[in-house]
Amino acid sequence: MxxxxxxxxxxxxxxxxxxxxxxxxxxxxxxxxxxxxxxxxxxxxxxxxxxxxxxxxxxxxxxxxxxxxxxxxxxxxxxxxxxxxxxxxxxxxxxxxxxxxxxxxxxxxxxxxxxxxxxxNEHITANPAMGDMDISTPAPRQQFASALARNALVDAAMALGRPNMATAMVLAWTIGQREEDLLKLLQSRYDVIESYEADDPAVYARLAAREPDGRVMGIRLRQGKTDRWVGVPVVGEARQQLEAAIAASRALSLTTILHDEERERCWTCKDFDERRTRATQFQRAFGAIRDRAMQDTLKAGDSELAAEIADLQFRDFRRTCVVTMGQRGIPDHLISAITGHRLDTVKKILETYLPRTTGMAMLAVDLTQERAPRQIGRESKSA
Structure with a gap:
């Protein structure tokens, strides 16, 4: 009892x-x-x-x-x-x-x-949250990585023995994809882009001529807005780093291009909570590289570059991709084909972040002259 x-x-x-x-x-x-x-x-x-x-x-x-x-x-x-x-x-x-x-x-x-x-849904009879609440909208992030900052970050990653992280950054500012999409990118998405896929054979020939093996290699991406597959070429040093990253992942029997070098595993997984944990670990890995790049630039006496690097987050590299292509005179619709942004989003990014410089004016004049129709017989007439 x-x-x-x-x-x-x-x-x-x-x-x-x-x-x-x-x-x-x-x-x-x-x-x-x-x-x-x-x-x-x-x-x-x-x-x-x-x-x-x-x-x-x-x-x-x-x-x-x-x-x-x-x-x-x-x-x-x-x-x-x-x-x-x-x-x-x-x-x-x-x-x-x-x-x-x-x-x-x-x-x-x-x-x-x-x-x-x-x-x-009739849980309350009046809505006290309706109407203007005088909520200030945070200013959008404006950071993008300059060429010097990008070089410093890659150098820092290599100094820390994190070449795969260097590849992650290079891919981010080269093909402009979101962090989550990059981390789950499969090796099978890296493939040969064939000549018949090009709208202009001359463009394909120029890309192939720049590669030692004469092949155009790229990453096939499904663009979220249009749900269409697009093959984005990866060339030059970016291609070399990408292939080295794939070889390192394969050596660990992993299927993704990028991996956690410290724990020798993929950055993503099926379990949602574990995936969030690994995403946090990725951010910490990037933070360590950023800190090392800051220290190195400060030792070199470049405090302005160190301050720029200190403000960077990995997500800023997607914007960096858009701005870099804009600086090189790439039209909005071609930028959108790579990054998957809507056209109006590309325009907003360029309007907000793209500086107007003498170099851009020179590029505009150069492209105008290069693409101008040839006036046959003018020289002989003037003679």
Whole structure:
């Protein structure tokens, strides 16, 4: 009898803890009181999660956790406009001497989406998050890597014994793909581009003539906007680094072009949580290379270049690809064929980040003269 009473009391304590949300078995969901913010968040996830992509779900989940910490146990229909504005002000308040504007803006965007969904699905009778909330939009990133910065980063990667990471950076600013797509790029995507695939045989001949083996090699990519396969040539030193990276991955019996040299495994995998962990490890590997490049440039006395490198993130190399091609006079639609950007996105990037220089003016005049029709007989007439 004593043992039974003791066991019953322990079970009652477990149930009480479960109801309060302080403890629960992993396979049992926490009970949510009806009409609270947490209860509506649970309903929102159940309705919207299947329709969202993995990355979007991750971003929403992060912001919804912040909202839950703020008001999860409160009745949603009792939260006022003033409560939400106070939450906004708290998000924009400096922490550690810095305003985290991007985090605040992203959280408030999810809050507005969530409250709008709750209103449209009759969880609340009024939407206090509707209308202008005076949310400042963070300035877009403007960083792109100059030629000197790119050289310094590659040199730093090689000095740290990370040639595969050097290839990752070179590919990023050469073919302009997103980090996630580069990390899962398979070796089978690297293939010969045949002459019949060229719109202009003369262009194909020039590309082939520059390669020692006379072959045009490239990476076949499915462009997300058009869902079409495009073969993007990889030439010169970039091709050499790419082939060295493939050889190193094959030696480890890996199928991707890029791999984690420290752990000798792919940067990506099927499990979502593990894939996020590996993505974080990739960012740390890039951070170590960036730090080494900064140190080397500072030792060389170039503080301006060191400051430029310090501001770079791996995602900036996609923009770098667009700007570099723009500086060389490549038309917008050809840039879009490589990077997969929409044409209007390419135009916005170039309008925002592409400096107008004397060198560009010289290139424009040079191309104009080169492509101008020949005026036959003019010389003989003047003579």
């Amino acid at each position: 004593d043992a039974a009473i003791k066991a019953a009391r322990a079970r009652n304590a477990e149930i009480a803890a479960w109801r309060s949300g302080t403890a629960s078995p992993r396979d049992v969901k926490r009970i949510e009181k009806r009409h609270t913010v947490d209860a509506v968040i649970a309903a929102f996830k159940e309705a919207r999660w299947p329709k969202l992509k993995e990355n979007t779900r991750t971003q929403y989940a992060s912001k919804l956790r912040v909202i839950s910490r703020w008001a999860g146990s409160e009745r949603m229909d009792l939260i006022t406009r003033q409560n939400i504005l106070a939450f906004r002000d708290a998000l924009y308040a400096p922490r550690d001497g810095k305003v985290h504007e991007n985090t605040a803006h992203g959280t408030l965007r999810v809050l507005r989406t969530f409250w709008d969904w709750a209103y449209r």
